[in-house]
Amino acid sequence: MTVRLYDTATRSVVDLPPAPAQVGMYVCGPTVYQRAHIGNAVPFVIFAWLRNWLRERGYDVTYVHNITDINDKIYEVAPGASAERARAATGWYLEDTASFRLEMPDEQPLATETIPEIVALIEELVASCHAYASGGDVYFRVSSFETYGALSGQRPDQVEEQEPSALKEDPRDFALWKATKEGEDTFWESPWGLGRPGWHIECSAMAEKTLGPEFLIHGGGLDLVFPHHENERAQSLAVGRPFAKIWMHNGLLRFVGEKMSKSVGNVATIQEVIAEWGREAALLFLMTGHWHKPLEFSHEAMTAASVQVESLRNALRGETRSKGDWNAFATVLDDDFNTPAALAILHRWAREGALVELQRGLAIFGLGELGDIVEAPAEVAALAQARVEARAARDFAEADRLRDEITRTGWEVRDVPDGFELVPGS
RNA sequence: GGCGACGUGGCCGAGUGGUUAGGCAGAGGCCUGCAAAGCCUCGUACACCAGUUCGAAUCUGGUCGUCGCCUCCA
Incomplete structure (x- = not known):
């Protein structure tokens, strides 16, 4: 069976080349300036799962997840200490x-460690007339790239006017390099003077x-289609790179009908979610929706x-009774x-006792540890044994007292046909 | 204004031109000394209006609604 994935560029489900094949996967990470919220975790998790699955299907996958550590946001949040903040x-x-x-991505490049490559790419764009220097900035010349807008469907002439800039030839042009401004405490040398790269060129x-000039999958959140990915595509294709074959955009996490957004203030951080619900629930929750919606x-x-x-977890404590498909x-x-369809099958396997396949399927999603057995301490087991004896003697008051005592130790006792079972209390 | 996504039973959320999604919550039952865990049974939904069709929730057109993006939000 061919692996198929939805591609934003063609707005259709496309076939992957048959395995075995190399799969380069570049997924945009967040701009780092504060604790990431749970919405930021979506692309990280979805594409980590996809990597696991493609490997399972025989592909040789390289998962790259970048970290944007140069951005206006960082200067805003930490004036005078942007480098420290970005590092933290x-x-x-x-x-x-x-x-x-x-499993972590194979590579997690930082913008701050890619400056020479960024500068070289901008120079190439300038040399080929797809970009121009202007007052210490460098801008991409949108009119020089014919298929601008092909990814997002945006028509350049309809894009909302931004604040006019005297430095730009055309209001649609976007910055590749920005001259350092007052109050910006991180900057680099370049042929155009001190400054820093624009967001889009960092990712290109x-x-x-x-991954090289050509790779299979470029991923990120749906909110990055325009302008970020449109611009990346323009920059790289303009200088002859084939760039990404398939563009995958995950649907955004919503919070009471609204996008989860730092500016709206309706965020739950990854830290908070995991502290409150646990990593397993967080992961399973993300399985319940289709990645694209x-x-x-x-x-x-x-x-x-x-x-x-x-x-x-309870199903995995049982015995294998059947074989899953x-x-x-x-x-x-x-x-x-x-x-979500895969999750439905996992539930069926749990019910039917197809534990081998259940375990194997859960492992794809980082939930393989649900099957780990944790042994109760000897003193708790002794209480449970005492309870078995009390029950045999029909001293139910004592049995219930022992059960309460076990509960207080953080364990839960369950009666099973041949005795008892102790599981960590929830 | 432009581009795009989406509207499914109490809730979350798949899918599909005619055949069970799944989960959560709820009801009843089995099991149990009582519980817990587990198991069984119960819901006939698909925004609205037209059209195509033997047949549409699934295709087409329109309407309404929600949401995202429009130069630096995953």
Whole structure:
């Protein structure tokens, strides 16, 4: 079965080349200036899963997830200390994403470590007349690139007018390099003077540095289609790079009907979500929606996800009673990575006791540890044994007292046909 | 104004031109000393209006609504 994925550029589901094949996957990470919210985790998680799945299907995948550590936002939030803030926030992001305990991306380039490549790419754009220097800035000449707008469907003539800039030939032109301004405390040398790169060129350069001029998948949030990805595409194609074959954009997480956004202030950070619900519930929650569609984040949805996690965990404590149809699972994931349909199959396997396949399927999503057995301490086991004896003697008052005592130790006792089972309390 | 996504049962959320999504919540039952865990049963939904069709929630057109983007928000 061919793996198929939805491509924003052609607005259709496209076939991947048959495995085995090289798959380069470049996924835009956040601009780091404060703790990342749970919405920021969506692309990280979705594409980490996709990497796992493509490897399972025999592809040789390289997952690159960049970190934007040069941006206006950082100057705004930490005036005079932008470098320190960027470094700290990069650390937070790495820590937060690591807390999902998914295998980390193969490479996580930083804009600040890609300056020579960025400058070289801008020079190439200038030399080929696709860009021009103006007052210490360098701008991309949108009119020089014929298929501008092909990715997003935006018509350049309809793009909302921004503040006019005397430095630009055309209001649609965008900055590749910006001369350093008063109050900006990080800047680099360049042929155009001291300054810093624009956002879009950072990604063009980081993608090429890590994956080469041509790669299969470029991913990111749906809000990046325009202008960010449109501009990346323009910059790289203008100088002859084939660039990405497939553009994947994940749907945005919504919070009571609204996009989760720092400016609206309706955010829950990755840290907070994991602290409150646990990584398993957070991951399972993200499985409940199709990657391409918006997903509603709510207390209720997280509760439902936690309950599901517990029931899968309980199923894995049982015994293997049947064999699951792995092919059915593969079919739904191959078909545009349909995680909600895959989750439905995992639930069926849990109910039917197809534990081998259940475990294998959960592992793709970083949930393999649900099957880990945790042994209760000997003193708790002794209480449970005492309770078995009390029950045998029909001393139910004592049995119930022992059960309460076990509960107080943080364990839960369950009666099973041949005795008892102790599981960590929830 | 332009571009795009989406509207499914109490809630979340797949899918599909005619055949069970799944989960959560709820009701009843089984199991249990009582619970917990587990199991069984119960819901016939697809914004609205036209059209195409033997048949549409699924295709076409329109309407309404929600949301995203429009130069630096994943």
